Amino acid sequence: MTDAAGSDDAMIDALPPRPDRETGVPFPPPGLSYFRGEEAAPEQDDRREGQLADRPDPPPGLGPALAWHRESRRGKIALILTSALILIVGAIVISLFHQGGIGILAAWPIWAIVAVGVFLISSPFSYFTYAAGADWLMVERSRWGVKSRAWVDIYELTRIDAAYGGTTFHLWLYDKDMGITRSSEELQRDRRIWDLVYNGILHSVAGGAQVSPQAIGILQLNKTPALKIRDSDDTGR
Structure with missing residues (x-):
């Protein structure tokens, strides 16, 4: 007979593992709620910067960017x-x-x-960079050469919300220090960014992050073990 602790461990093991901060291995599987089709490899898409030299610097003290999207002049x-x-x-x-x-x-x-x-x-004079590391998501805006940044720890999210707006949905992610609000179209410009972010969302939900009913439906969280793990932890307290 499997005890309660063993059952919880089995559900936790069902979540995709966190990637290593430095190497990104193992890279998360495809995240749900991905609305874009097949996309060209970064180095083959002339509408974005795709060379390794274009990789943005990570937030202070965090691991390297594993995926990023920066719009090119073209x-x-x-x-x-x-x-x-x-x-x-x-x-x-x-x-x-x-x-x-x-x-x-x-x-x-x-x-x-x-x-x-x-x-x-x-926004012809503004360039946005969307980047994700093993455990962070960052949005950087360059306007007239002046840069501003915001980032969140995707494995330590405290609140998650989502709502449809037009043909896309908007996502609100908050950790203990700050928050980021972006559309799914922006976060899904590179499939790898979305996969990293979605894996962090799953782990944050399993860890007890507050998540709205709308976000549960839009992000298809009921198709993952995250909610069961969170509810199991709440029952065990």
């Missing part, structure tokens, strides 16, 4: 052009719906709206 230009095209096509469609035509593009207010929209969507 990627930023592509985003600007794509945003402009979407807004222009949208303006034409709305005009046609109201019995107008492409002549709407001759009106200068339309171009002012497009310019403002492109600026808000693409």
Whole structure:
């Protein structure tokens, strides 16, 4: 007969192990709630910086970045052009719906709206870097050459929340010192970042992190052992 302690140990063993801080071995398995399809290898994606020399420095005292995504200048230009095209096509469609035509593009207010929209969507003077190590997630913004950073310990999270917004969901992660709020689209620009973060979320939930019902559903935590481990620990107290 297996005692209660043995049962708890078996459930804990069912969670993917934490990767080594320095080597990243063993790397976590694919995380659930991943919405992107197949992606090109970093060194083959010309819309992002993918060389080893582009790897960001880790937060003070922490292990190296194991995965990162930093938009390249070419990627930023592509985003600007794509945003402009979407807004222009949208303006034409709305005009046609109201019995107008492409002549709407001759009106200068339309171009002012497009310019403002492109600026808000693409943030042309801001570059974001998303990076994850074995036990941390960091978001770095470079604006006009001035950098700011925020990071959390993904294995010591105290509160986790998530909510849908448009075609993606937004994630709130807090440890004892600070918090990060980003969309899943941002955190899933590199599959490896998401796998590292998701593994940390599982361990934090199992360790007793506060997690909202919305986050449980969106992150599919009920398909993992994390909630059972947390509930088992609560029952045993």
